[in-house]
Amino acid sequence: MEDFQWTFKPRGNTWEHFFQQYGMNEITADDFWQLLKLAGKGEKQDTLRDKHLRQEILDYTVEDQYAKVKVRGSAHQEFALQVKLNYQYQCAISGIKTKAFLVASHIVPWSENQAQRKNPQNGICLSSLLDQAFDQGFISIDEYFKVCVAEQAKQDTSLYAYLKLYSGKRIDVPKRFAPDQEFLAWHRAHRFLDQPNDL
Numbered sequence: 001m002e003d004f005q006w007t008f009k010p011r012g013n014t015w016e017h018f019f020q021q022y023g024m025n026e027i028t029a030d031d032f033w034q035l036l037k038l039a040g041k042g043e044k045q046d047t048l049r050d051k052h053l054r055q056e057i058l059d060y061t062v063e064d065q066y067a068k069v070k071v072r073g074s075a076h077q078e079f080a081l082q083v084k085l086n087y088q089y090q091c092a093i094s095g096i097k098t099k100a101f102l103v104a105s106h107i108v109p110w111s112e113n114q115a116q117r118k119n120p121q122n123g124i125c126l127s128s129l130l131d132q133a134f135d136q137g138f139i140s141i142d143e144y145f146k147v148c149v150a151e152q153a154k155q156d157t158s159l160y161a162y163l164k165l166y167s168g169k170r171i172d173v174p175k176r177f178a179p180d181q182e183f184l185a186w187h188r189a190h191r192f193l194d195q196p197n198d199l
Contacts, residue, residue: 004034004035004038006027006031007028007030007031075117075118076110076117078118079104079117079118079120079123080103080104080123081104082104082118082120082123082177083104083105083120083123083124083125083177084099084102084104084125086120086123086125086174086176086177087124087125087172087174088174089102089125090102090125090172091125091126091127091130092124092125092126092171092172092173093126093127093130093139093147093166093169093171093172094126094127094130094166095172096127101127101128102125102126102127102128103125103126103127103128103131104123104124104125105123105124105125105126105130105131105134105135106122106123107122107123107124107179107180107183107184107186107187108122108183108186108187109135112190116183119180120176120177121177121178121179121180121183122179122180122183123177123179124141124171124179129162130166133153133159133163134187134191135191136191136193137150137191137192137193138150138152138153138159138163138193139153139163139166139192140184140187140188140191140192141171141179141184141187141188142184142188143181143184143185144170145170145171145173145178145179146168146169146170146171147166147167147168147169147170147171148167148188148192148194149163149164149166149167150192150193150194151193151194152193152194153193
């Protein structure tokens with residue numbers, strides 16, 4: 001170590017003031033690799049192993065992985081198009097019209113009822129955030145088509161501040177394919193975080 005040539009900083013004649021407080025320094029990569037070679041006690045280092053070690057430390061690559069999964073395909077696309085057209089490409093709660101933020105949200109989820117997957121009365125056009133709130137049960141819709149906000153939403157003050165803007169608001173109900181009351185009742189019973197008292 002006495003003869004070691006540091007590249008990040010000249011050592012001088014002594015070690016005094018070479019290391020910063022607590023003996024910690026940030027050194028260059030070259031110094032690091034030279035110290036590793038020095039630790040080999042003079043043995044000839046394998047260049048390929050050296051390169052491999054450098055790659056292991058500096059390589060952030062993650063290979064793609066492939067798996068067989070069930071897909072919704074064209075049936076879901078058809079449902080989404082019909083629902084969005086039915087609501088004239090506008091969120092039924094917030095009124096947002098930017099298409100990139102609109103989702104055809106299932107009332108009874110796709111996975112729960114195969115027979116109603118494509119039924120437009122099982123869908124509501126919502127903005128992406130309200131779609132998530134609906135799917136997760138933070139909001140639901142009552143029999144009068146009014147928005148209900150779950151008490152549990154209060155655990156996130158920012159989320160609750162946004163959702164409570166729509167509490168009690170009647171959704172924009174389309175003339176054709178209005179949300180089916182049975183589907184809305186299913187959502188209140190099985191998804192809404194505040195279960196109705198009569199269930």
